[in-house]
Amino acid sequence: MSSLVSGATRTEHAMPTTEELASGDAAATVELKSTAKWLVGGSASTAAVLVAGLQLTNLEKLGEADWRLGALALGAAFLALAAAFRVLFQAAAVLGATRPPIDLLDDKDRADRGNYPNGPRVEQPNDPLLKELVVLRRTELLGPNRDAIGSLIDDLRRTARGLAGARVTIQGRTYRPRVPGDAADLRALATELERRIRGVSDAAERFETAKKYQHLKDSFVPNAIIFLVGVLGFAWLTLLYPGRITQSPEVTEPVQVEMTVPSSESAATAAGLDKTCAGMKLTGAAVAGSLDKPIIVTRAQPGCPAHRLSDPQGLIVVPAASK
Incomplete structure (x- = not known):
């Protein structure tokens, strides 16, 4: 490919200039991506606020009361976050829509029922993007007497040869560079072809961006509903429901207790006792914690020293009978 065509191709990878943004397609793409950028910021901020506002303390209390309710609250939070991140990823896809180079579009055009350079296109392409470019907007984008992207590139290539001094024929007209009028027309044609390639x-880019934006738009309301259901469900479970759970009274003064230790040595050690205490009946006092989860100080007896138990798992603890 000549340097002129290469330069035009490189332009496809560059950011649009101010002049290029004057085109309707480029302006529409910028507008769609600006809207998506706003949605990215809004979704990210909402997710951050939700994470920061998770009532983990209440969630812990809820889980202690009923682990199934705790799991349900976590599921509601996950549902809300998943909806927010889905909007975020879909908006990011809009922002990530690329401006394809002309040679890539030419390759796709030739591979999708293209007939160039053998003759006019006989069948429409299957790809909706190519149908938009070479069928629905053929004259606007490619110009008259062209139905393939490759013909646009080849005309630019011939124009480059003509500007280099060669005699060329483009769209049925023969250009002689040594003729002043033909040289000026070649320069004007090169400018037009480069504009058409851009x-x-x-x-x-506008077509692909609009397709991704429409997908984002169609799923935005369902995602918003899912998000609200998740947030409200989590808020109800962690803020309102724990208030209805009856809390076990706190131990404010020593309460005399009796406990039975399982006969298994492993069960005794799991409860925080020496294995020599297995199978014994111990006495002691609950000095702190709650009646459901008391902190107990046991009395020493032969074969079992005194212990302080903060989590007496597996022990049967009952208040001692008053004497």
């Missing part, structure tokens, strides 16, 4: 890539 326009084809602009149109392709």
Whole structure:
């Protein structure tokens, strides 16, 4: 490919200039991506606020009262976050829509029922993007007497040869560079072809961006509903429901207790006792904690020293009978 065509191709990878943004396709793409950028910021901020506001203390109390309710609250939070992140990822896909180079579009055009350079296109392409470029907007983008992106590139290539001094024929007209009028027309034609090549890539980027934006728009309301259901469910479970759970009274003064230690040595050690205490009946006092989860100080007896138990798992603890 000549340097002129290579330069045009490199332009497809560069950011649009101010002049290029004047085109309707480029301006529409910028507007769609600006809207998506706003949605990215809003979704990220909402997710951050939700994470920061998780009532973990109440969630812990809820889980202690009923682990199934705790799991349900976590599920509601996950549902809300998943909806927010889905909007975030879909908006990011809109922002990530690329401006394809003209040679890539040409390859796709030739591979999708293209007939160039053998003759006019006989069948429409299957790809909706190519149908937009070479069928629905053929004259606007490619110009008259062209139905393939490759013909636009080849005309630019011939124009480059003509500007280099060669005699060329483009669209049925023969250009002689040594003729002053033909040289000026070649320069004007080169400018037009470069503009059309930029326009084809602009149109392709707008089409792909609009497709991703429509997907984002169609799923936004369902995602918002899912998000609200998750937030409200989590808020009800962690803020309102724990208030209805009867809390076990706190131990404010020593309460005399009796406990039976399982006969298994492993069960005794799991409860925080020496294995020599297995199978014994111990006495002691609950000095702190709650009646459901008391902190107990046991009295020493032969074969079992005194212990302080903060989590007496597996022990049967009952208040001692008053004497």
